[in-house]
Amino acid sequence: MMLCWIPSLAQDQQTEQFSFDFRGQSLSSVLQTIADKTATDMVYDPGIIEGVSVYTRIEDENVPEILRGVLQATSLDFITLSSGTVVIVKKVTDDPSYGSYSGKIVDLSTGEPLPGASVRVTNAPGGTSTGRGGRFALDNLISGSYNIVFSYVGYEPVYKTIDITPNENLREQVELKPEPVDFMPIVVTGHIPQVPMSSEGASIGHRKWRAGSRIPDALRSLSLFSGVQHGLSMADVHLQGGQQGEHRIQLDGVPVYNPFSFGKMFSAFSPYAINKVQIHKAGYDVSEGSQIAGLINLDHELSSMDDHQFLIQADPLSVNIRAEIQVLNKKDSDPALSIMAAARSNYWGVYQEPTLKGTLQQWNELDPLTTNQLVDIEQDASRYEPYKHKSKVRFYDLHLASAYDIDDYQTFSASFYLGENNVTTGLLRQAPPSDDAPRYLKAGDAYYWNNFMGQISYNHLISSRIDLETQVSFTSNRFQHNYSLNGSNDAIVPGFNNLSSESLADAPAFGEYPVDYNLLPNQRNSNRIQHLIARTDATYSFSPQFDLEVGLQADHIRSRINFTDLFYLPTLADQESVLLGNYIKGNWKRGKYWKLSLGNRLTYASAFGRIYAEPRGSIQFDQPDAGIGYWSVRFSGGLYHQFVNQFEVTNPGPTSLVPSFSIWSHEGLSKAPKAWHIGGSFNFQPADETTIKLEGFYKWQPTTYTVSYQNLLREEDINRSTLNAFAETTEMENIGAAIRFHQAVSNARLKFMLGYDFNYNRINLDTQFGRALPASWNEPHRLQVRSLWRFLSDWTAVAKWQTVWGRAWGFRQTYYNYLFFEGGGRFGDFVFTHPEDDRLAPFHQLDLSLSYQPSFDLVDMELRLDLINVLDRRNTIDWSLRPKEESNNEYKIQKRTMPGFHPSLSIQMKF
Template structure:
């Protein structure tokens, strides 16, 4: 039979009970073994009716009646029924065994009373952090209802309130009723010595939102306090790396009872405001670090400050990269922890912050001469920033590697499809790099060298020991017990615990101030001293003469009269970059930081070629390809927390980029230069002679300049632990200039200056422990257009901890995205060009800004601490976007040559894709594996073909595998495998963008440049290995590595070119190489 659940309330005298016809929640009766009777309760009013006993009169108390009771009971029958129920369950309270979490309790004689003992083992999930058990000591000689003079002693160390009440009821032999749902997630830390039962229970409930009443039968009823207005306090502090002391931006601070959370700012500082006074369990976590749980006592109208030092995870896997979906619950990790010297290891070649990004889902990078492409977008659709300042042309040697020193960069943050409104406006996403500023107390010099370049870094800070000796630190073994009742770290690794929490006093943070930290890094190559043979051969292979392009430029036709042979190539490769960064902290909650970066590089190749067939007139071909890039950025930032709810960030910065490209090309005969090359001149002498005699024409001159000044300010305000609002204002002044001479293209010159302002707002809301909602929008106005461009964005994330398949997290996001500064990739037409394209930046203020719609989803699964699976999918529709226009550059179609329309055109693009990453750790042997797959599809309309075609940069199928194995001690092996399938646009880009446009549409009747989607390249496969040796030499850190690139010696195809011999497609070979380095 079934019965209705009914609700009752006590009014006036506790024995005078009246019934209310509402349904209630289940509660539990405790005396000895928990009874099956369940009683729902509400809140009550708690006057003191006698000394030492707090007697609460509830407004309504709900009881569950047995199923057979279907009709209303008269009030006189209620109390007997309750007493009968208690008598039925009373015998189960006797005995020596229990199932609570109190693992050991003893009773000792007191005042000559009889002694007894109660003991048992706990079955709950909350255990002592050091021993895995809790204990309580009891002095007892009877029940309170019969002998109120008895005194009791208990000690509770992090036990849930439910288990505490069961223990007290069991040991003192008192009947107790409470709602287990109501008291869930409340933890008790209390030491009680020789207190009578009334004071004992009052002490236990003192720092909780509960009180108790005693019925006339002597049964204790736990109810909520409603006598006073809620009292609130605040909790604030800083989260840092335990080894370096560096503040951790974006660390998650979560209330274990699901009432909210927050994240640290750029200085690692966080604030939780309007926290109800009492004990709160706090979970502090950061990807790549062991999470920590601690219990904080919040007192009314006071602020509790603390310092939390998180311990990095013990082994290296990939660079420290933070993505948009980072779980808000402790114990979940979506990036690996690395040490500074090994941040950018990618098994082979050069250590480089940007090249390492190719390991991550949705990032397409790693093939020679290839740009970064983010989830199907072209290079110009994402922005690379350093310390929040945009960097234009952040590469050395074309696109071979970045212009950032690996010693200068710490973390990288990826903002892919569906990123938030506070990050910026770009069609595809943003990649943020941060300078690695040392923590106070860090000093030293780091040197890194390999056959290509040398790096040096110096750190200095003041004071040497910023943490005062009086600051008390305790490790996780000493900290309050975790929610899971285990001393394991979040990944489940037992014993991995050196995370520390430094509690400060209420009103005084720990540590010594002010502090000052500074770093400087310098990197340069030494090509004049030593030319690395493998790199030299690569340059020579890429600089061979393309016969088709040479004849077209010289003769105006694609017909090849004879072939050129290479006589000599002289290459000059120079680059350097300088990083400086400083941070000053006058106190814990104010920080001033500044940084400056300067990078410049130049690559120049002079080549001498000779005809060996056909006419001997103009039998020598001289080419010189010269590139110069220069970048400068600087920024000053101020972070402040003026109040317990507010964080302010203000930044002023400047970025400047320059690009110069000169291409000389002319022919000479022996009669013209007055001597015979074959008789007595060396190739070097010949090149110098022809270079000095180089005429003004024909040559190509390309110049691009962009200067960007910005001022921004942002505000974060915490309304509650659940709700945080962000807003900000950005002011931008951009000036750009583009200038092309008339050799490859028609003369083009554009010079523009634009001012635009952007305001944004963002809301972060936690409706519950598992949910996180972020909603916001950007509002931008250009000075040249009387319009307001709105970019609404939304993301929803759900985290599930205890499921049948383990932890999983799902995220869905999307929105509208604009772009106000545009990048154009101009195809390099030179027949001996080293770089396939060069980049120019512009901002056509009179045109409609490009627009994109994003929809993305991701799912993270962690079935165990050794396995992590991440799935991502995206769809992007760009109804308005701009690309470089070969037709506008090469043909006169009536465009104004002083506007951006002289080198650009509008188009539409659709892209979609899917990515999967599996990370697996095998403890024995110590092997870390990563398997990845990326699928990408992107198409746009090109005016030169008059139809929609696949984009040239797309890699439809990309497979990656990475393994790290610790062979023994300091010796390890790193292996990388990558395969790419389905690449189209197989010929040099100039064949499609120049020859086709100029009228040379087929060669030999069998090669058609009008169908790039049909020109499919063979699959690309490459295996790289790195052998590393890192011995321990006291304070000296040594890292020796040997890199083997393309160890299978595969002839991977970058692109095709044509030569006269049978009109067969050829390409420069790619061979196995080796390099090494010492750090």
């Protein structure tokens, strides 16, 4: 047997006191540190301390007490020889007996439960994570002392030592203190370290990092995270190269099908109602459901421990109001009932923000190519000059959330959300005098979106082994679109000055037409989907090393789709279907840092009349003790299906403000959409102030749906009440990689983020173009640089640079999907058969923000100045064609651009 001897100079070990803070160091290095600092001789067998890590804090103790604190949760003890030498030995113990440890992890300042928090036993194998209600359970613990580390993204870890006696069921509530963050909401991704790691750069959101946004937006800021692409001009979100409909946006676990406002320019949620966002990307596990690309879940915020709280925020577009009340328990001071209400509304009728007003007017432009296809006029539409423009924008949303703690282990919660969004534009254009053509062209474009969501949940930690949650929810989402176009010699349009979209089904977009309105060319599109969900999830802990998750879910879905025939062939489909699903997943902890999860999900879909299996798994390893710093690696993958599908149908209207509208369907063709995922991520922290994150994925979709414009425009013999009327199956693949580098300097007063995303995407469009092409939404390369500087205690400056390059499909989608069939696909030297060759110039934008946050006795304030597009770049969104003045057979490109430089000022007060 080989012994290790650590010699030191002798001194009075019994009286002199020392302090130490050990966070995951190996026992050998800990003993060396103690010997060096206290000048103590030590002897031990290296074999008995191998693989032991130490998490403990010791303040002002002598050497014997220091060693007891370090060794108390291990199987080791020490003896002191008469010479003063300390010998580390194994403990002599009786046969083990068992107990359990369970409880709830909550936010220290709010009392809010923290689902997904990590619970790690540092001096023995085992650990777990909290369920949806923030509860955890460790069973079959051998009697003795345990060092436990509780950690969560955005919170300071808590280190506790517990003593388990025979047959004891120890329960307690653990409170985590939020770390100082630069943003809200906190964003959590799938790769969460099992042991504490600095969260520097782990979450970046909108309240302080936000720069270059006219209003706070919980979804738009997610583009800072790898694999999340947010449309440059619209609120389109794509996960890792997938279509919009291949992921689902949820609020408190409930799908919201129209998650945007202001004509799809912003998200439909009040940012001051949201506390946390969870992103599930390639390789997500079976408990999250069935979506090809992933999920984005937003949680309502219940955040104040004060009895009352009130917040008001205003910017050039909207006003936000938030109020919260706490009702305390009679027995103690902890909140028993928390209620939060938030509302947001714009005031376009009172004040029209100049930049957006100008943008709407610029985009409300008559496209001559499409107009000539729709209106029978001898005069080319390009000859008509602008005469009058009107626009109206109205949106609001209401949020209500509450939670009632029945006791420390039972919680009842409920939430409600309602949002509406109306956008209407009207345009009159005047032609040169002519006896043979109408003098005026009249166009109206109106959109209406409505969202409703309500849910109630019950969570119960039944025992140290069983955690149970049940939720019942209902969501209803409605969309209407009206487009009209007419040539006339009459410039009078009754109601034009009172532009309204209140009655889209009965009136055109820009006012009341004469009584023969129904005879005018018009397109009406509408879609409604209603979704009722009941689910139950349970976790059973067999031991600290193994737990089992199971779940049951039932869905009832109804929808209606209706197209009229100005652009597309009439389509009317009423659908009703049922989904019955269940899953089972096992989680194994091997040693201290290995974690393996394997599971399978089974779903019966009545629309397809069969059961679908979705096996998935992941493996993760964390190494906090490496000489190069902390690192963690995770691999995951599996099979994914999708049973509710979104279709982005191109809006061919010549003055269309919104380039496409979303149609939701749960009817089936021959196969359900299917995808195979492989995902990997690597987190590395070489120093406390430095974090590097790498991510890669591959997704193969042998079956996915896409819009069939041939069926929408030409196939009159197809049954117009089925999915075949507007959709077809195809296949797609995505490969991508990303890196995020975070660095803090000057005691974290100055922070940097550098990010790069690469995505390779191919979708088979053989029916339309005869080959596979990069998808129209794909952004092959995206580079971001951000900095945050707290140059004074109340002052913060943020700078953001974004570059996107490699975008194809440069022309309006109407050209590729409508004129391709209706106009022959060729205009002069321009053809629309090779969209991959129509490459847009790179997008570059620099934004600066300055925030001042003073605090007074009764109010906390934030004054914020956003300088958007400081370099005044006119970044191109897409192209259209205009005939050259000297020839009707030759055309030139006209660019539709983003706004140039514009400032924005907002004020927030919190009482």
